[in-house]
Amino acid sequence: MDYFLTEEQIMIRDLARKIAQEKILPVRAELDEREEFPWPIIQCLAEADLFGVYLPEEYGGCGGGCFELCLAVEELSRVCGGVAVSYAASALGAFPILLFGNAQQKERYLPEIAQGKKLAAFALTEANAGSDAGGIQTTARLEGDEYVLNGTKQWITNGGEAHIYTVIAMTDRSKGSRGASAFIVEKGTPGFSFGKKEKKMGIRSSATRELVFTDCRIPKENLLAKEGMGFMVAMKTLDNSRPGIGAQAVGIAQGALDEALDYARERVQFGKPISSFQAIQHMMADMATQIEAARALTYAAARYIDSGAKDVSKVSAMAKVFASDVAMNVTTQAVQILGGYGYMREYPVEKMMRDAKITQIYEGTNQIQRNVIALSLIKERAQKR
Amino acid sequence: MKIIVCIKQVPETGNVKIDPQTHTLIRSGVPSIINPLDTYAIEEALRWKEKLGASTLVLSMGPPQAEEALREAVSMGIDQALLLTDRRFAGADTYATAYTLSLAIRKLAPYDLIFCGKQAIDGDTAQVGPALAEHLGIPHIAYVKKIEDIDLQKATVRAHRLMEDGYEILDSRLPALLTVVKEINEPRFPSLKGKMRAKKLEIPIWGADDLGGEVANFGLSGSPTQVKGIFAPPARGKGEILTGEAPLIAQTLIERLKAQKII
Known part of the structure; x- marks a missing residue:
């Protein structure tokens, strides 16, 4: 699918992808096993200016918004959800300052966050x-x-x-x-x-x-x-950050589908690659369709937020809840396609399944997201009458 | 300080195929990249720029699309770029290439340092760097694995030159040309802001007329080396790994070597 990215957005996506492939992929299993914070990778993302993609240029950022952040988070998550959340959580910590900080607070804290010199x-x-x-x-x-x-x-x-x-x-x-x-x-x-x-x-x-x-x-x-105003600060912050969880979920799911596809094309049973069996084909078709729908919704929500719209809670919650449910489903299916291999730590899909689960929980459980969506629906309807 | 980095755009040779009929590289579908060893030269220039302050320029001779490689160098942090492109430069061997680069660099003088990668992954000659230094009449140090110090006051550089069995420490006066090996550093990724700057940067293009010099010395006509033929060497067979107890392996190994009349 073509989401009509600008040249700068393509640069962000490609740069995040390159770093994910060259720096994160070789160490993700070890980082997971050792529960080690990925400082060298954080350093690398900082030098590439990726910590500033969503921050205004006047504070040392690249002038993008929530959508640019989502593009980077998705690419990093495609390879490792753990590294990606360390990156994304800094944005979560920065949003309250960006959205509610006064001039002095923004000048004091945002440039260092944009440069990745300090995490938030x-x-x-x-x-x-x-x-x-x-x-x-x-x-x-x-x-x-x-x-x-x-x-x-x-x-x-x-x-x-x-x-x-x-x-x-x-x-x-x-x-x-x-x-x-x-x-x-x-x-x-x-x-x-x-x-x-x-x-x-x-x-x-x-x-x-x-x-x-x-x-x-x-x-x-x-x-x-x-x-x-603390509660309001928190709620507005989460409204802005939830599409980021959607992007993380989309990335994890895409990574799992990539693995499942590669495996299905290579794994031979009954004399044929298992990708030739309709049972596997239909699983993969559903996975890909769900991922694309989740991506489209996440991108739409992020772009809506960046448009300056005020009523973003509902779409933001929709993107988070849908994409994270997709991630859980798709990673589970990926493990299923890889069968016994999928269950082993030697293959990356069991980690993806473990990583996917948190996206249904943090930044508001999916049950709470559904409450937010339903309340918005009822409120919108009541206002029309 | 002014540092010039010479780079070459090459096909990504991870999996290069050779046309069995024409014996030439199949270029279609193969992406072009900066010669990997040249990225170490770029990184070293950037490190010294950060340390001592310097203006940095990246230079390449090649077809018009070599501009992409120059832009990538700029996205890593190099300040300026210059492309030498002209149909008359085509078919140049290492001698003609070094000659052409030297004419451009003479026009860019004064400069303090020239960095090149040790060699390109397509030609693998490792000659252009040293030949360029000779054309310019400046000293060079090849196979540099570490630059210990650059003293701008005294106009000297101290570098570690990688040898097969160790390394030499060499002092040179500046300006000098250094070719670097991959042990010297770890090249950085391009940055987003660098990429945005690279996208907008005007890259001047110089042709034969801009350089002056003898037209007969450019390109194929200026190349003493003539390629007689190109062929793909037969693929190496897979090695064999002997397993089992050490004394048994040793015995088998000796028998096999004797059978093949190697010992």
Whole structure:
């Protein structure tokens, strides 16, 4: 399919593909096995300017948007979902600053993020606050010119490796989700430490850690937007980032189909390559069709966001939910096509299946996405009446 | 400091096929790339540019499409590019190529360093670099695996030259020409901003008339080497790996070598 990419978009896609093929492919299995954060690859992506594809030129970016980010994420994910999420999570951490930061905050943090000199991370989830973000227990108390943070964030992608964290904490617990605020916290701030590194099912080269705040004092200027806007900052951030999860899912699924196709053409049973059997052919046809539909929806959502539209929650959730369900289905089918080989770690598809699962869970479970979609539908209908 | 990098566009020879009738390379469908060893020359120029500050220029003689290779070098970070293309340059051997490049470089003077890859993967001669230095009347160091120091005050360079059984440390005055081997560095990927700049960059094209010099010395007419024929060497048979206990393997090996009258 031709998605009528501009010359610059083709450059982004091709460059990400080249780095994925030459730098990530040879080490992905080892990174997964050793649960090792891919710093040399991050370095390489930074030198290639890929960390700035979605950031404005005035902050050292390339002037693209959500769609450009999706193109890069898809290509990296096609080879390794774990490396791709380490890249994409920096954008997730940068979006609150890009969308809600004031001029000083943008000038201070975005150029280093665009150059890939520093990674960013986004911290919303806690042990008792996942789908229900209203349950956040981390607090931020204003004392003079400083906010004092206390609490623990859980499962933070790029935790420990990133330098710049956007953290959601309660400034007024009595107001529920309206009492949440967003802050920028830098690594190295006294009172800010990291808890245990999680051992995960998939995306194992990515870092997932606890952030621990113990009377952590940050300057008042690090508040993003205004007090009480934290929940809104988080929701708008996720609206912008979800097509990125869609792109990750599309990439993982495409990578799995590539492997399944190669295998099916080579594997001989009953005297013929298994690709000549209709049972396999129909599986592959369905996989390819689903992937293309997921890609089209993801690209459309990203382009809609980049158009400056305001009502993006629904399409953004649709792209995420559809593409991630496709990724889970397609990777499962790829393992099936490879049969016993597919189940072995020597072949890459079992990793793809493990990597795919998280796309149905993080940045809002697919159940929560369906809630978002349904609520939008009902609201839209009610407004028309 | 001014650094000139000479590159060649070559067919990607990972899987090159030779036409059995004409004995020439089948070029259709084979993508063109920068000669891999030249990418190390580009990288080394960029590293010294970053270290000492330098203006960098990439130069190539070839057909008009060699411009793509020049743009790729620019996307890696080289500042300027120049293409030498003219029908009269066609069919040049290493001597005529070096002569043509030398005329262009004389016009680009002053310069401090010229980097070339050790050799091209298509011709494999490793002659153009040194021959170019001779045409220019400057010193050269071939097979450089490390540049220890460039002293712009004293106008000297100290380089490690790879030998079969070790390496030599050589000092040279500047300007000098260095051909590099792949041990010297790891070439970077192009950057997005570099690619965008490369897309827009005006690349001047010089022909025979721009260079001056003797037209008879260009291209085929200026080439002392004449190709008599090209053929594909027979494919090497697969090796055999002996397995089993070491003493038994050794015995089998000796018997086999004796049978073939090798020992």
